Amino acid sequence: MMKAMSRAYDEIVEFIARGSTPDAVADFEPSQDTKDYVADPDSQGTDGRIDC
Numbered sequence: 001m002m003k004a005m006s007r008a009y010d011e012i013v014e015f016i017a018r019g020s021t022p023d024a025v026a027d028f029e030p031s032q033d034t035k036d037y038v039a040d041p042d043s044q045g046t047d048g049r050i051d052c
Helices: 002-017 022-027 032-039
Strands: none
Touching (some): 002 032
């Protein structure tokens, strides 16, 4: 799971680091892998927060 979370984090950091406009932020869509990770109940701790 840590590898998937690291990819999700890297994806967001790279997006921010590239610079962005308000429109780009509004239109940002994470990769399907990131969406799948966040939607997976097994990636969440007992308190409902996503584990890193």
